[in-house]
Amino acid sequence: MNYDKREILRKAIITIILIIIILLMILGIQSSDFSKLKKYDIEGKPSKISFGSRNSVIELSIVSKNEVNLGDFVFNVLGDKKLIANISVIHKPKTDMVSSDSAKHEFVKKGTLLRDATINAMLESRNFEMKVDNDRIKDNIKNKLNKNLENSTVEEVYFNKFIIQ
Numbered sequence: 001m002n003y004d005k006r007e008i009l010r011k012a013i014i015t016i017i018l019i020i021i022i023l024l025m026i027l028g029i030q031s032s033d034f035s036k037l038k039k040y041d042i043e044g045k046p047s048k049i050s051f052g053s054r055n056s057v058i059e060l061s062i063v064s065k066n067e068v069n070l071g072d073f074v075f076n077v078l079g080d081k082k083l084i085a086n087i088s089v090i091h092k093p094k095t096d097m098v099s100s101d102s103a104k105h106e107f108v109k110k111g112t113l114l115r116d117a118t119i120n121a122m123l124e125s126r127n128f129e130m131k132v133d134n135d136r137i138k139d140n141i142k143n144k145l146n147k148n149l150e151n152s153t154v155e156e157v158y159f160n161k162f163i164i165q
Contacts, residue, residue: 060111066090068107069160070118077164086161087118089145091152103152110148117144 061069068089075083093103107114121144125137138157145154 060107060115062104062107063088065104066092068104070115072161073115073119073122075119075122081164084161084163084165085122085159087141088158088160089142089154090156090158091149091154094149094151094153106149106151113148114145117141117148120144 059069059071061071063069068091070087070089073083073085073087075085077083091103091107118141121141122137125140138159141157142154145157
């Protein structure tokens with residue numbers, strides 16, 4: 001076998017460069033201090049609460065003092081078609097003694113339960129023709145959510161995104 005010295009040298013240099021890059025990446029990751037990252041809740045910008053694993057993140061967003069975005073939902077409908085929906089709710093405290101902050105904390109605390117109630121309400125509505133059943137589906141979601149809330153009452157349900165593909 002006859003190897004060209006230049007070709008061997010070129011491959012050796014590329015290998016060394018790749019090893020250096022990999023070692024620098026490992027060093028950078030090891031020396032990173034992710035504990036210094038802070039989460040800011042600035043008025044007007046949603047604060048997101050994430051549930052689940054890294055690959056399937058479910059986000060509940062506090063949009064304002066009376067609006068909560070429950071996140072994206074994906075349902076199998078009409079055989080092989082999928083429904084992708086993003087749902088928000090408008091809520092108010094049940095009594096004057098309940099602050100809007102405690103109402104927000106209730107949504108954060110019960111985020112997974114409220115998403116589950118929303119999924120169950122959507123699954124109970126087998127017909128996803130929004131022209132016919134829009135109000136019935138929204139009322140079903142609102143009733144399911146209100147059964148799980150102690151400090152708040154859901155007044156309105158909005159579909160921010162409703163795509164069937």
